[in-house]
Amino acid sequence: MNIKQVADLAKISVRTLHHYDEIGLLIPDHVTESGYRQYSENNLQTLQHILFFKELGFSLKEIRRILHSPDFDTFEALHLQRRSLLAKREQLDKMIATIDRTIANVKGENQMSIEEKFDGLQWDHNPYEQEAREKWGDQAVDDSNQRIGKLSKEQKTEIEQQWQEIYTSFAARIGTPVDSEETMALTKRWYELLNQFGSYSYDAFIGLGQMYVLDERFTKNIDRYGEGLAQYLSEAMAYWGELQKKNA
The missing domain is CATH 1.10.1660.10 (Multidrug-efflux Transporter Regulator; Chain: A; Domain 2)
Known part of the structure; x- marks a missing residue:
């Protein structure tokens, strides 16, 4: 279906569909050579979810995080x-x-x-x-925060130092391939550090990386170490996590 047909079907504006595409919430499965958006049946199912969640009071940012979760069903x-x-x-x-x-x-x-x-x-x-x-959403993050709260002051300081060291090392590698040995080794260290005070499967690890770019709170915090770090870290976590799943 073209964008006008979808807009009429869902009783929303064409501009709304353009906006959903721009923010990565609903990207049409096909775009013609002339630049016209074509929506598949899967796209329409996603749109139904979006509209239902909107009706229930969820923000577009929350909806995007839900739909992009690796555990979404x-x-x-x-x-x-x-x-x-x-x-x-x-x-x-x-x-x-x-x-x-x-x-x-x-x-x-x-x-x-x-x-x-x-x-x-x-x-x-x-x-x-x-x-x-x-x-x-961010259940694993909340679980980690609870575990951190139980650590001693000295333990928190040590983890924070390791945390900052890894962020700084990642920031120095922005623009380099995420499949390089150095970045993958750094990503492995990050995964191991997170699991010292949390419980992250490979899917949860990948999902956390997605939140780094979907949630402006994460993005703003992480990009303090280097412009574009959240995006780079997210891509590195996705690549390394998928590779571990494949080799498991």
């Missing part, structure tokens, strides 16, 4: 979205009932307690957002 995502929509429908039904009772109360037809006037008004809680974040 379409079937699980659909079930998560269904449970979340049912919960949202239940909340909306409560809110509608509260409005109806309030209208009757204003007319003098009934009495309402203060608590009843706020029944169903829960704006700041989405339990399924946390479930999605844990399933496809």
Whole structure:
């Protein structure tokens, strides 16, 4: 399907699809020689996920992180979205009932307690957002942070020194091939260091690298050691991780 057909089908603007392409959220599987975007069935499935997650209150950055997670599963995502929509429908039904009772109360037809006037008004809680974040987002990062919190001051200082040394070494190699012996050896050291206080599979390691470029908090922090370090480190982690999986 071309971009106009997809926009009409999903009831969104062509500009929105352009934006999704620009930020790497929904990249069409085919672009003609004339530069026209062509969307596959897989693209349409991805778009459905995007629109469902948007409806549930997820930001585009969060959606991109979920969809790009190595653990992302379409079937699980659909079930998560269904449970979340049912919960949202239940909340909306409560809110509608509260409005109806309030209208009757204003007319003098009934009495309402203060608590009843706020029944169903829960704006700041989405339990399924946390479930999605844990399933496809930064669970490994949170686990690592918890383990770091249990370390002694001396242990934290030692790890921080190793951390900075590796970042500095990576920064010095920006622009060199990620498949070079030096970079792969450095990436191996990084993997081993992370696993001293975390539990990273090769997929989780690759996923962490993706977060370095998808989450501006990571990017800003890492690029302090060198412009473009987050991108280079992400690519190095992806290459090394995939190679380890292949040779496992």
